């Protein structure tokens with residue numbers, strides 16, 4: 001297709017894109033005891049550069065205590081045919097402050113600058129929502145899942161922005177009886193959106209009390225929406241198999257109905273699809289066993305904090321943040337995943353505490369995969385208060401970023417020996433790194449119409 | 450007016466009004482304090498009460514174990530007497546616990562789901 005909008009004509013075109021030369025990763029001081037703003041790092045990922053594997057720029061947010069977490073682009077391949085659009089702004093919300101920072105990455109990609117802030121108070125006043133999480137662009141508009149109302153109670157809803165980043169209001173027409181929000185992904189050719197459930201901000205922000213799961217204060221459902229009508233249509237009640245379902249991903253292939261979700265506490269991968277009679281079905285396809293820990297009275301669940309699909313939809317990756325492993329499964333047959341790779345770093349089981357000379361505090365957490373599927377970037381912090389509970393050392397030592405080389409032909413993974421960023425050595429003191437994005441789009445940013 | 454002593458800040462003393470939150474009062478006095486939501490839901494502003502009586506009925510962030518350990522939520526707490534408190538992350542030694550290592554008893558949970566505390 002001849003065109004000049006952002007992104008790529010198809011996932012197959014995206015795979016052929018040039019290698020990512022820089023990465024954007026957020027780093028936080030919120031919850032560390034260091035009274036400094038959270039910031040957006042530019043990281044040099046060009047192996048031919050003198051500053052390879054270093055933070056080359058830091059853009060501080062104006063306030064303290066935002067807790068930067070996830071981020072998203074103003075535009076993606078969903079507006080590939082619109083040459084008035086370009087991928088120029090990164091939206092970087094603070095989960096705690098609800099401020100949404102609009103960062104201009106186009107003027108100087110290596111040194112992004114702040115373009116505008118949508119203040120949390122304005123969002124609360126206009127929409128009654130707080131705690132921004134996932135961002136997806138939808139042609140020229142932007143939808144953001146908001147996990148709470150203005151008092152931090154669930155279920156929150158969806159914030160709708162126009163392309164100039166003005167608040168249009170709430171995106172959804174109804175939340176139905178959805179109790180909690182978290183992540184979402186849409187597959188427009190099937191008029192469907194899938195959303196998952198964490199908990200109310202007032203529940204998860206102060207930290208994790210396991211007993212509250214039994215009191216139904218954490219999610220256990222996946223919701224399918226009528227995307228055009230903007231209303232929830234069907235719910236999968238996952239029960240004990242789906243405690244705390246977090247990241248949701250549809251296949252990148254826009255014709256596919258297959259989608260996946262990682263249930264963090266149950267440590268299962270849930271798969272759904274539309275069957276031959278046009279009914280949506282779900283099944284559990286991967287079950288990570290709890291592991292015994294010498295000092296813990298309760299077996300340790302994996303805590304699957306993230307999942308990701310390679311751009312060719314062949315591999316599923318996920319992290320067991322507590323166990324400390326990243327796994328690669330061949331999901332060519334989505335009903336029968338095959339484990340093809342596994343690496344260890346950090347984690348509470350102590351299987352690989354030191355990598356490339358750096359003590360890994362935390363476990364493998366957020367991951368981002370190169371468009372060609374060969375390089376997986378990993379960071380170690382989950383959420384400030386949860387980090388403080390499970391990995392108290394991260395407060396003094398900070399997080400780190402590693403790279404894993406992935407064999408896209410035969411499967412398999414290996415930690416790259418030459419890439420390491422130790423956020424314990426940051427100029428303002430040890431910080432913690434979280435989500436990563438690439439200027440040209442990545443494996444969790446783009447959706448095709 | 451009440452007097453607040455910051456035990457881990459060289460016993461610095463500040464006069465505060467009882468109607469406003471200690472967070473607002475101390476920030477106005479120039480004390481550097483972490484905060485997030487400012488409605489008692491996110492725990493960022495937690496501090497430890499060493500001595501004194503307070504009202505923090507509006508907080509929803511703390512579980513009963515944390516309250517028993519002396520934690521207060523500065524953004525919604527009002528002082529009912531003179532108080533001594535520890536502030537900042539240094540006061541958070543007992544705030545965070547590994548939920549798999551140290552499970553909570555029913556009466557340790559947050560008020561909305563916890564069993565009533567024994568008198």
Ligand code: FES
Nearest residue numbers: 485486487491524
């Ligand atoms: S600032 Fe959130 S609980 Fe006080």
